[in-house]
Amino acid sequence: MKQMTAKLLTTALCASFATSAFATDWNVSLWGKQRAFTEHVHKLAELVEEKSGGEFTMNISYGGLSKNTENLDGISIGAFEMAQFCAGYHPDKNRAITVLELPFLGVSTLDEEVAVSHAVYEHPAVAEEMAQWNAKLLMTSPMPQYNLVGTGEPRDELSEFDGMRVRATGGLGEAFRAVGAVPTSMTASEVYQAMESGVIDTAAFAQHAHLSFGTINEADWWTANLNPGTVNCPVVANIDAYESLSDEHRAILDESIPEAIDHYLANYGALLERWDGVLDEKGVEKVMVPEEELAEFKSVAGDPIHEAWIEEMSAQGLPAQELYDLVYETLDQTRASN
Known part of the structure; x- marks a missing residue:
């Protein structure tokens, strides 16, 4: 009887070890709260x-x-x-x-954004730079x-952007700076308080973030067609963790990514469909910037900033022109396939 009990215990321990040996449990660092911006991560986990x-x-x-601004550092050390x-x-x-x-790239749909982003992500120079942070x-x-979104009187002319205090990061910040605005790159979670206290006049976000971070609740108006660009926010894995799978x-992780992206696109599409209703509910005025003002904005903050980026990144040893061209080649291919 004792021999049988010992044998059963041994079998159970071996089975437990085998299960734990093949089990994988990943920690994932996001910020804010669950929202349209993070739906693909939740779907991937599911x-x-x-x-x-x-x-x-x-x-x-x-x-x-981790803090959102330190997530890449956390990935690099395997936190x-x-x-x-x-x-x-x-x-x-x-x-x-x-x-x-970069501002005014001409990307007009979420499908195009996925296509150009993933094409750039797959470029060897991009993968190499990310590998320096142990990130895939x-x-x-x-x-x-x-x-x-902004407070006070609507700003629908470039002259009214002069001195405007705007939350805008990266290339968007440079675009607004080019027309006299004063950009700040505070994190998303800080923006509502900054608007509420009058530290900034306006905030540049995609629709989901205006909702999630509450800026729409402080807004008097929203520009429906300024469309100067967007930010790029990847999801990355620690290379060591990925390779140890x-x-x-x-294979399960890799094959699930397209499904997660499809879920994200469907969910975000539903948000965009109800956006006008949100504006009405909040009493936010929908502002259309005149075409001549948009053309001027693009001429001042489009090509000059693109050229400066190519020159600066090339001087740092990156294949900047190649990456820039890849964006437009991918855009053409995506539109041709549709």
Whole structure:
């Protein structure tokens, strides 16, 4: 009887060890709260757990693991296995992907944003730069063109941007600076208080962020067609963690990414469809900037900033022209396939 008990115990311990040996549990660092911007991460977690029979799980944390501006640093030291960050938070650390944050690139849909982002992510120079931070680019967080919410009288002429205090990061910040505004790159979670206290007059966000971070509640107006560009916010994995996955779990993760992106696009599309209703509900005026003002904005803050970026990044040893051309080649291919 004792021999049988010992044998059963041994079998149970071996089975337990085998299960734990193949189990994968990743920590994921996000910020804010669950919203349209993070839906693909939640979907990815759901898919890998389902497909792996519960052996591959992801623990998603909103600010509990790191500050949003330090997620890439956390990935680099293996503090967690996956994270989301925005290129504009630290452009010196992810120079190559800032091509995607240049103003007036002409990307007009979320599908196009996915296509150009992933094409750039797959470029060897981009992968090499990210590898310096032990980071593997998994997927983008596609966002529509940013637009302003503001307080006071609507600003629908470029002359009214002079001296305007605006929350705008990366290339968007440079675009507003080019027309006399004063950009600041405070993190998203700080923007509501800054608007409420009058530290800034306006904030540039995609629609979901105006909702999630409350800026729409302080706004008197919203620009419906300024569309100066957007920010690029990848989801990355720690390279060591990714490479240590079993072949099965790595395949599950890779194949689930397109499904997660599809879910994100459907969810965000539903948000955009109800946006006009949100404006009405909040009493926010919808402002259309005249075409001649948009043309002037683009001439001042489009090509000159593009050319300056190419020159600066080339001087730093990056294939800047190649990356820039890749964006437009991908745009052409995407539109041709549609």
